[in-house]
Amino acid sequence: MAVGIAAFFLSSCGETTDDQLVVYSGRSQGLVDPLVEDFKEQTGINIEVRYGNDAELLAVMSEEGDQSPADVYWANTTGALANASQKGKLVTLPDSLTSKPASYTSSSGEWIPVTVRFRTLAYNPNTVDPEDLPESVMDLPDMDDFDGRIGWTPTYSSFYDFMTSMRLIEGEDVAKEWLEGMMSLNPKSYSSNTPMLQALAGGEIDIALTNHYYILRMKHGSTGTQSTDTDSDTAMDSDSDTSMGSGEIDPNATVEMYHFAEGDVGNLAMVTGAAQLATSDNAEKAQQFLSFLLSKQAQKFAAESVHEYPVIRDVELPDYMLDAEKAFELSPEYDYEQLKQLEGTLNLLREVGLI
Template identity: 40%
Template sequence: MNKSVLVSILVIIVALGAFFMFQQEPQPRDLVVYSGRSKALVDAAVEKFKADTGINVEVKYGGSTQLAVAIIEEGAQSPADLFWSQDAGALGAVNKAGLLKQLPSDLTNSLPETFRNNNGSWVATTARARVLAYSPERLAVEDFPASVTDLTNEKYRNRVAWAPTNASFQSFVSALILEFGVDATREWLVGVRDNGAKNFANNNAILQGIAAGEADLGITNHYYLLRTKAENPSFPVEQTVFASGDIGNMVNVAGIGQLSSSDNPAAIQFIEFLLSEETQLWFTQQVFEYPVIELDVANLPTNQIMETAPVINLEELDDLDQTLQLLREVGLL
């Protein structure tokens, strides 16, 4: 074999080796996220991730409960890489079905135990508190209910607003079941319903209903009013908490987990992005939720909120079927 032929063969071998090495490297591909978080709240963060990384993100928005049910039905065939839930209960249901994979320990261990589940398959991205929104013109301080269970009282007849189809409310009902049992929770739901509670589509609608005089008080998540007040400081609604430790003050989390069927490396990048100081600060200042990492932010009442919150194992709020069945049984779904 002459020298030129040998050189040509070596060049071909090197080129083929480089080609196959290149082919074996993981190539960036679209990241598919099922998001129970509304587009209005998180779209800006998604767009920032896309701009920073060059990775395209396809987001399927919907209710957290409905998306959890869809993922469980899809099983290993789900096109989703990540499930970003509005509440821990929906994440717990997907995890209970064995459809979330364990996240890297350096990622999960960077958070307090309160903000990650026991087996490391999901982490919290932000926290929020349940509060009592009210009309200061029509509800005097001395008439504030001490407990959310007091909303069955005659003095609140035809005055209460709630959102039974909302995922946050449903997670709250799961917490009631965990705290008091199914029978007591059924009794409370029926009591509030029969006391003339008015159904609204979501937390924002509750606030608008109180402002319009359709209700005098309602149970919502804390950040909706803060966002509204940032745009309209004279908005005629205020909010408060129930007595310390009351189940009505529960602190829930939005959280995220990677599906077991996903091998997309961009999934972990997205979670790390959500937990970065920059993104956590954005959620704190723009969405008015509470961060899950330590931030040096003035006047952030996270500690005060946690002090009034009941002790709840969020991972145990995973029986969606039981909660939905109960809500259907009492005619709220």
């Protein structure tokens, strides 16, 4: 049973003490551990991190109930945070925290955004002229020239968020029509983004629906993170923290990034975030940790290590990343709390036969 396995994994991390801050993290160790060590050094606060994907962590917290030792939930998706909020597991945060981010704030006031990722279209410049690509992701099903040459990850969590937003923005019927149109082009399905981009660079496909940071990691690598690939064929595994191994980095890889027109759902912003849990007995320390995640130091580290966008102002980005203001303008506006409406997306994917 998945919940039992997850609970065993989490509980195996060690016993907690009253003066210890416990963080349940849907983000991977490559990003989290260095920041946790910095926080410990700066504050002297003892902190333990227990890892799992968002689905596992939500299940474990439900199983633990009021006896959960967790103080902070650091999630990979805002849908998971909205789910936790809906179940009464989060507390309202003070204005001193919620006012820090410059954008992508929570409408519930129960979590803070930490970083932002964007959906994008990757293409092979040896076979594709970007001038021939559509202005909207909604028009991809009309691109008959790409029959059998499109890559996507229909069982992956970021694709679920993308489709949930499409359902909410464009409507259920339009989303279903888009999926059926895409399927008529015989796209190649991949279990995760890294092998898909490797196939793109290798000439097996011409275009691929992915997240921006995978392209940047392939071409520029990562700094400050462990070289571990957390990509998995399990649908709800974290898909934001994968670091390309040093031997796989190729600045000349034949993969480029294409942005759809401003406001298009194909440029969807996907937010990671963190919250204080209602089970916490260490509210002051929990909020201190959340504040640290919004510090310039932590935000800069996230930008440089995994190439995600900061949510506070005046953080310098690597020169190969699109300017933050321009990137933020590309995404449509939507309420990130609505990503909790995942079940409707899963039902739609089942209906068309993708899962």
